[in-house]
Amino acid sequence: MIIVAKAHVYGDNIDTDRIIPGKYTKTLDISQLAQHVMEDLDPEFLQKFSPGEILVAGKNFGCGSSREQAPLALKAAGVSCIIAKFFARIFFRNAINLGLPVLEAPEHDIQHGDRLSVDIENGIVKNLTTGKVYACTRLNGVMKHILAEGGLVNYLKKYGDFVTD
Amino acid sequence: MASAGYTIAEKIISRHTNRIVRAGELCVVKVDGCMATDTTAPMAIKAFREMGGLKVFDPARFHLIIDHAAPAPNEKVANLHQMMRNFAKEQGCNLFDIGSGICHQVMVDHQKVKPGDLFIGADSHTPTYGALNTFACGVGSTDLAAVMLTGKIWLKVPQSIKVILNGKLSPYVSGKDLALLLCKKLTTGGATYMAVEYHGSAVASLTLSQRMALCNMSAELGAKTGIVSPEGLVLPYDYTPIFPDSNANYVQTIELDVCGLKPQLAAPDSPDNVYDVRKFEGTPVTYAFIGSCTNSRLDDLQTAAKILKGKHIATGVRLVVAPASRKVFLEALADGTIQTLIEAGATVINSGCGPCVGTHEGVPGDDEIVISTANRNFKGRMGNPRAKIFLASPATVALSALYGKITSPENESV
Numbered sequence: 001m002i003i004v005a006k007a008h009v010y011g012d013n014i015d016t017d018r019i020i021p022g023k024y025t026k027t028l029d030i031s032q033l034a035q036h037v038m039e040d041l042d043p044e045f046l047q048k049f050s051p052g053e054i055l056v057a058g059k060n061f062g063c064g065s066s067r068e069q070a071p072l073a074l075k076a077a078g079v080s081c082i083i084a085k086f087f088a089r090i091f092f093r094n095a096i097n098l099g100l101p102v103l104e105a106p107e108h109d110i111q112h113g114d115r116l117s118v119d120i121e122n123g124i125v126k127n128l129t130t131g132k133v134y135a136c137t138r139l140n141g142v143m144k145h146i147l148a149e150g151g152l153v154n155y156l157k158k159y160g161d162f163v164t165d
Numbered sequence: 166m167a168s169a170g171y172t173i174a175e176k177i178i179s180r181h182t183n184r185i186v187r188a189g190e191l192c193v194v195k196v197d198g199c200m201a202t203d204t205t206a207p208m209a210i211k212a213f214r215e216m217g218g219l220k221v222f223d224p225a226r227f228h229l230i231i232d233h234a235a236p237a238p239n240e241k242v243a244n245l246h247q248m249m250r251n252f253a254k255e256q257g258c259n260l261f262d263i264g265s266g267i268c269h270q271v272m273v274d275h276q277k278v279k280p281g282d283l284f285i286g287a288d289s290h291t292p293t294y295g296a297l298n299t300f301a302c303g304v305g306s307t308d309l310a311a312v313m314l315t316g317k318i319w320l321k322v323p324q325s326i327k328v329i330l331n332g333k334l335s336p337y338v339s340g341k342d343l344a345l346l347l348c349k350k351l352t353t354g355g356a357t358y359m360a361v362e363y364h365g366s367a368v369a370s371l372t373l374s375q376r377m378a379l380c381n382m383s384a385e386l387g388a389k390t391g392i393v394s395p396e397g398l399v400l401p402y403d404y405t406p407i408f409p410d411s412n413a414n415y416v417q418t419i420e421l422d423v424c425g426l427k428p429q430l431a432a433p434d435s436p437d438n439v440y441d442v443r444k445f446e447g448t449p450v451t452y453a454f455i456g457s458c459t460n461s462r463l464d465d466l467q468t469a470a471k472i473l474k475g476k477h478i479a480t481g482v483r484l485v486v487a488p489a490s491r492k493v494f495l496e497a498l499a500d501g502t503i504q505t506l507i508e509a510g511a512t513v514i515n516s517g518c519g520p521c522v523g524t525h526e527g528v529p530g531d532d533e534i535v536i537s538t539a540n541r542n543f544k545g546r547m548g549n550p551r552a553k554i555f556l557a558s559p560a561t562v563a564l565s566a567l568y569g570k571i572t573s574p575e576n577e578s579v
Contacts, residue, residue, distance in 0.1 A: 013353055013435065017543040021550075022523040026234055026242045028207055040545040060354030063387060064543060065522075066289040068208055068305035088387055089358050090289055094305035140191055142319045152307045156216040161315050162193045 001101070001120045003080050004128070008049055009056045009112040014041060015064035016091065025069040033069050034076035051078025054118065056110045058084065062091025071095040081118055083108060083125055083136070096143050099151035104137040120147070170410020172325040173392045174360035177300040177407060181283045188324040188414065197282040199312045200228040202268050203235065204522070205287035207245045208306035210252050213313050222316030224258040230271055232517040235263040238525035266490025266516040269293040269458045273377070274492045280395065280404040285312050290458045290540065292383040295391040296376035298398060298407055300360075302390050323360040323389045324416040325409075326351075330365040332424030337574035339468075340375030341460055341538065341558040343367065344382035345429035349439035350419060357387035359416065362394065362409060367423045369397035374462040381459045382540050385436040428573050430536075431556040434544045442561050442573035450555070452535040453478070453566035454547075455511075456487030457521040460538035460559050463496050465489075469563035470502040472577065473509035479569030484511040485527045487519035509567075523548030536565045 018041040020033055027033065038045035049055075055074065061084035062070060071094045074082070081101035085108065095102040101120045110116065114129040121144075123136035139147060142162065149155040171179070172188070179185045181194040201209050206229050213221075221227045229249050237243035246263075253260035261271045268288055271277075278284045280298040284291065287309035294301035304318070312318050330343060347361075361383050363376075371379065376393045383391025395406030428442040455461060455469050466488060478484050486506055488494040494516050497503045503513055520527035521539040528548035529535050535547060535554045542554035557565070560574040 015541075015543045017523070017541070017545050021545050021548070022204075022233075023548050025204055026245055026524065028211060028245070040550040060357065060387060063353055064289065064541060065204075066287055066291075066303045066305050067204060068307060072208075086354070086357060088354065089389055090303055090305055093308055097305065097307035140321070142191060142193075152311055153212050153215045156311055156314060160217075162311075162317055162319055164193055 003054065003118040003120070005053045005080060005116065007054050007056045007110050007112065007114045007116050009110055010041065012058035013060045013063055014057055016062055016067050016070040017064055019062065019070040020067065020073045025067050030072060030076045033073035037073040037077045046077065049077065052080050054116055055079045055082045056108070057082065059086055061087050063088035066090045068094040068098065071098050071100050075100045081120065083110065083118070096147050097152040099147060101147060105134040108134045169414050170412040172360065172409045172413045172415065173362055173407050174300055174323055174325055174390065177281060177283055178320065178322050180281070186322045188322050190322045191319065192322065193317050193319050194283055195317055196285050196312055198226045198228070198277055199285045199309060200230060200268055200272060201287035201306070201309050202233050203231045203242070203246060203249060204233040205306045205309060206249050209287055209309040209313065210248060212307045212310035216310060216314055218310070218314045221256050221258060221313045224256050227313055228259040228261065228272065228277055229253050230261040230265065230268040231263050232265070232267050233522055234524040235517045263517070264491055264515050266493065267458045267461070267518055270462065270489035270493065273297065274490050281407055285309065285318055289384045290381050292388060292391045293377050293381040293458055295380040295383065296373055296393050298393060298395040300390055300392060303384065321358070323358055325360040325362050326356055327362050327364060327415040327418040329418065329420040330363070330367040330423050331420070332367050332422045334367055334370070334423060335425060335575065336579040337560040337577060338426050338428055339558045339560065340371050340378035342426060342429045343423060344379045345431055345439045345556065346423070346426065348382060348385050348431065348437040351386050352437045353385055353435060354387040356383070359388050361386060361388045361391040363391065364394045368393060372464060373398065373400070374464045377462070378459050382436065385540060427575055428558060428561050430561060431542055433542055433553040433555065436541060436556060442557060442571065443575070445555065445571045446573055448534060448571040449569060450534045450536045450565050450571060451482055452529050452533055453482060453484045453562050454520055454527065454535065454537040454539065455559055455562055456485065456519045457539035458489070459540045461487055461489040461493070463493050465538065465559040466497045466502045466506065468559045470505040472560060472563040472574070473567060474505050476509055476567055478510040478566045482566050482569045484566040485520060486511045486513045488516050490516050520547055536562050536571060538562050
C-alpha cells in the first residue's frame, strides 16, 4: 500500500492524554472519540486535518496510558498513517492491532505541509516536497500479518490463533 | 554470546514458551493471568466478540476490575460497567466491582499474580507487579481480547537495563523518590521496548509496597516491564525467586549511590522534569492528592498520617485521599490512620483510581497548582489542561498540604 498525502507535524513526547483526554475515553462510540482528538494539544486539529492525511511526530509518540482510544480516535478522524522518530510501545501495538499503519523513521526532518509518499510494506517514506527519502524500521513477521489483515480482530477471525512461522 | 547468561526477563519468558529465548527474539507466550479495567475492558469485550470469541480461555485467569471511573459518574459509564458485570456473569470470571480498589493493588491483594508469573494487563501500569519478581506487561484492549481468546500473546523478548541503587535511604525518602530519580536519569521513553531490572542494597531494603511504587513508574520510562530482584522480598507465601545470571547481557547498566538522596518531585508537565523538592519550596498549592497505583498503600497513608497527626491542613487547601484497595482501606481504618487524616482535614474517597485519571472525584480548577502522589502530570491528566501538577512522595504531599506550599520533608523529625 502506498499513501500519498500531506504531513501534519507535531513534536516529541505527545502523550495519550493529549491525543484523547481520559474524560472522553469512556465510550464505545468512535465518532465521539474523533470529535475530541488532539484537542488539548491543538484545538484546531480537526479543522486543519483532512481525512487521508498523514500525522508526523518526533520521539516517543503516544506515551502514557494503554488506552486504545488514542489510535482509534486518530483513525476515526481519518489519519491514514503515523510516522514518528519512535513510538511508545503500547501505542505502537494498539495502532497495528487496529490496522492503523505506523512507521518509525528515526532520522526524519519532515516539515509541516510537506507532501509524502509512504510505502507501508517496504518501510520507505519519500518526501515529495524536498526529494529526501527516509528509511524506516520494518515491521516484523507477526505485526506485518496483523496489519495486512487490517488488524488483530480480522487476523484472529481468520486464523483463530497466533500463527508462528 | 552463546555462553552468556540470562536476564530475569529472558528467564521468565523462556518458561512460558516452548524454547529458551534471548532478547530480540519474537515469541508467542502463554500467560498466567490477565486483567482489564473499565477504561479498557469494554473495548476488549467488543473486540473479543468480533474475533468470534465465545468463552474466555480460562475464567479463573481473567479478571475484570471497575476502578477508573467508579462509582459511575454518569449514565454512559454506568452502562459500560453493566456490560462488564454481564460479561463476568456470563463467563464466570472474577469481577472486582466498585470499591474493590485499584486494579494493580487488587491483583496483588488477592494473590492473582505471583513471582515468576507472566501477566498481561490492559493498563499501562501493569509493570507494577514486577515488584513481585514477575514479568508483567501493559497492553491495549485488542491485545487483551486476543489473550482472553487464546491465553497467549506475542512478544519481542526485551533487552534489559540493569539499575543498581545502593546506599541507605534518608528518612522520608521512599520508593517514589527513587522512581522519580530514575525518570530524571533515563527520561520518559528512555527505556522504550526494554525491561528495567532493579537491584542494589537500597532496593533490597524496600518493602513490597515501596517496590511497587518504584516498579510502577517503569511505565513512565516507556519500559515493557520493570522487574525487581527478589533479594529481600518477603511475601506471605513460599515462592521460588528468579535472579539473573551473573553473566547476563544488559544493554545498559546504571549504578547510583542513593545515600543522602533528597526528596524528589516532578514539575509540570512531564514525569521526567525532576528536581529536588527543595528547588520548588514555597510554591503555593491548593490541591493535594494522595492516591493512585503508585502511592496509596497502607504505609503511604501511615506516612501522611504521621506528618498530619494532631495538626490541620492549611486554609484554602483540599487534601483528597483514595486508599489503594478495600483491604488497605480497612487496615487504615483499623489502625486509626483514616481517622487521623480526616481530623487533619482530608477528604477520604472510595478505593479506586480517583482523580488521577481526570474523570471525576476531584478535577482541579483553572490555574490551580496540584501536588499529587500519582505517576503522570501530563497537561490535562487530571481533567483540566489549565491546571499544573507536581508529582512527589506521600511525605512531601502531606507536608505540602499542611503548609499550603511545596515543602520538603527532609528536615522533618521521624
